[in-house]
Amino acid sequence: MDLNLQNIIAYHPAREQDEVFALKNVSFQVKAGEHIAIIGPSGSGKTTLLQIIAAAMKPASGVVSLGKINPWSISGGALRQLRQRLFYAPQIPPLPPRQRVVTSLSASRLGEMGFGKSILNLIYPQYSQDAFNTLSLFDLSEKLWSRVDRLSGGERQRVGLAKILMSRANLWLVDEPLSALDPKRSRQAIQMLIAEANKRGVTLIVTLHQVDVATKEFPRVIGLHAGKLEFDLPSADITKHILQNLYAQSEHEITQLEAHVFSAE
Numbered sequence: 001m002d003l004n005l006q007n008i009i010a011y012h013p014a015r016e017q018d019e020v021f022a023l024k025n026v027s028f029q030v031k032a033g034e035h036i037a038i039i040g041p042s043g044s045g046k047t048t049l050l051q052i053i054a055a056a057m058k059p060a061s062g063v064v065s066l067g068k069i070n071p072w073s074i075s076g077g078a079l080r081q082l083r084q085r086l087f088y089a090p091q092i093p094p095l096p097p098r099q100r101v102v103t104s105l106s107a108s109r110l111g112e113m114g115f116g117k118s119i120l121n122l123i124y125p126q127y128s129q130d131a132f133n134t135l136s137l138f139d140l141s142e143k144l145w146s147r148v149d150r151l152s153g154g155e156r157q158r159v160g161l162a163k164i165l166m167s168r169a170n171l172w173l174v175d176e177p178l179s180a181l182d183p184k185r186s187r188q189a190i191q192m193l194i195a196e197a198n199k200r201g202v203t204l205i206v207t208l209h210q211v212d213v214a215t216k217e218f219p220r221v222i223g224l225h226a227g228k229l230e231f232d233l234p235s236a237d238i239t240k241h242i243l244q245n246l247y248a249q250s251e252h253e254i255t256q257l258e259a260h261v262f263s264a265e
Contacts, residue, residue: 001067001085001171001203002032003053008062010048022048023059024227032170035194035204037214037235040224041247046207047091049224050173053205054088055079066171086171091179093160097149101140101159104148105131108166127166134162137192153180161189165196172197174206178213186210190217211243 010023023045030036038046051057052064055071064071066086071079087108095104106125125131128144135141138158143151151159157180164172174193178186190206190213197204208214214221215235223230223246230246231238 003030003067003171003203004063004065005029005053006063006065008049008052008059008064010045010052010057010059010062012048021060021227023052026062026224026227026229028222028229028232030203030205032203033201034220035197035218036206036220036222037218038205038207038222038224039209039211039214039246040230042209043226044224045227046224047175048227050088050175050205050207053171054086054173055083056088085169086173087164087167087169088173089160089164089175089177091176093156093163095148095156095159097147099148100125100144101135101146101148101151102128102131102144104159105134105163105166108163109168130166131162134165135159137165137196138162138189154182154185157181158185158189161193164193170201171203172205174204176207176209178208178210186213194218 006027008023008026009021012022026045026049038049040046048057052059053066055064055066058072066082069078069082071082074082102125106127109127132141132144135144138161140155140158140162143155143159148156148159157177161174161177164174172193177193178189181189193206194204194217196202206214206218215238218235220233221235221238222232223242225246231242233242
């Protein structure tokens with residue numbers, strides 16, 4: 001799925017009166033099948049941007065186009081159909097704690113089940129073999145019938161990534177998918193996500209705090225700061241100076257950059 005954002009202005013959903021914008025005049029285009037990482041300091045608007053693209057949040061102004069469709073100019077039924085073509089994965093996966101992993105994964109296809117089959121899925125998961133195969137990609141096949149509340153934080157995050165692969169969406173929007181994973185698991189998870197997106201021709205947009213992962217694994221990187229688009233560049237063109245400017249106001253995050261990115265130079 002291709003997308004086009006023009007002059008997007010957005011507030012935080014729980015904003016106080018006169019609060020500054022979460023996004024201000026953000027514009028860029030993405031071709032179908034592209035893979036993009038979005039980076040920036042904490043509070044720069046990365047999550048809000050994903051919610052705008054996911055048609056989960058309406059911008060205060062500007063135009064959103066998903067597959068040539070403005071989600072806010074169509075009927076409610078058409079909007080639900082459009083949302084079935086994309087998958088938004090928040091930083092904390094929405095996994096009901098008492099639910100089994102297989103049931104949570106099967107729920108990724110609720111949009112195609114219909115009411116009766118979706119109720120049956122709560123009792124007898126409809127896609128258990130697909131769920132097993134997908135979990136195997138993240139070394140979690142033995143957790144298929146486990147309850148979510150018996151998983152570690154890292155296991156839950158990998159199950160959240162498996163939910164993306166279980167879906168049949170053609171736009172994946174993934175918010176901070178590596179926050180609970182160690183470096184080895186992080187690299188494995190992001191490479192699996194990219195490989196599957198390539199195989200299916202899926203458009204992939206991921207927000208990351210791991211700048212080294214963004215610049216090494218993604219061909220295109222967008223930098224946000226204070227709600228503004230600071231750069232939109234091929235990863236090969238992103239220099240130490242560009243990154244230092246992006247994180248200039250965040251002492252903690254620039255220290256992390258120096259430890260994990262600049263030290264490799």
